[in-house]
Amino acid sequence: MKPNCTNPEWVGRAECAVCDVRNFVLFSGLSAHELDALLQPIDNLHVPQHAVLYEQGATAPSVYTLRHGLIKLKVDLPNGGQRIVRLLRPGDVAGMETLVGERYHHTAVALQEADVCRIPREVVIQLDKTNPSVHQALQQRWQRSVDQADHFIVALSTGPAEARMARLLITLGCTGPLSETLMPSREDMGALLGITTETASRIMAEFKRRGLIHIEKGGCVDYDHNGLTHLALG
Incomplete structure (x- = not known):
């Protein structure tokens, strides 16, 4: 398991009025005047890869809106492993x-x-x-988090391992006949799908051999949406 050797870095106060994903986050329904009237400051944080944003069981003084990147929510298992229960994408x-x-x-x-x-x-x-509008947005996001957790249980924990891997790749954002995305590590894939790291590596190698994915430098992956969709039905 990779060490969590980095920490979130404070880079200033958030500028909600000019936020690129403002229409997708909690404050989308607020006017500029209402934003200015907030009593507490909202902080803008840069989170390096593998950094821990917050720990399970810690006091929870804040909520977080993701503007860019990919964050996993995980629980630690008694055997020392982990299980990823959700993936957060921009707007979550x-x-x-x-x-x-x-x-x-x-x-x-x-x-x-x-x-x-x-x-x-x-x-x-x-x-x-x-x-x-904020109350309504909170209710919608809370329901979406429940729906996402249900999706993980049903789509990513049932069926053959290859089908689950195909569903994961689709879940990560495939939008056309060919799509590109940054992949989680094989360890994280295993934690998402309930399989070993070795099995995740073997399946990805098989997908590559069959032309379903093409791994580029830096971890980007081009993949065949139609082929994966067919496999995900298995």
Whole structure:
């Protein structure tokens, strides 16, 4: 397992009014005046690859909106392994359990370099009382997190290992006949799919041999969406 040897880096206050993904995050329904009226500062963090954003069981003072990158939410297993329960992509929100006074349910780790906004719990509670659109957005994102967890259980934990791997690659963002994305490590793939690292490596090698994927320098992968979709049905 790779060591978590880096930490999130504070790079300034978030500028919500000019955020590239503002339409997809919690504050999409707020005017510039309402944003300026926030009582607590929102921090802009750069999260290096493999850095831990927060730990399972830690006090949860903030929620996080992902603006760029890919973050995994994982739980540690008694045997020393891990199980990844969700992947966060731009626009997703993590740590919403803080809003009901609970500690973090998972450990959040950057699979790729990521940029996040750290939003104090008090800000969300304040807006929940004064702006119905924020309350609605929270409800929608909470439901989406439940749906994503259900998807992981059903799509990525059942059926043949090759079919599960194909579903994972599709889940990571394939949008056309050929698509490119940065892949998680084989260890993370195994944790996502409930298989060993060795099995994940073997399946990826087989996909490469069959022309379903082409791995480029830097970890980018071109892959055949139609071929993977057919395989995912197995």
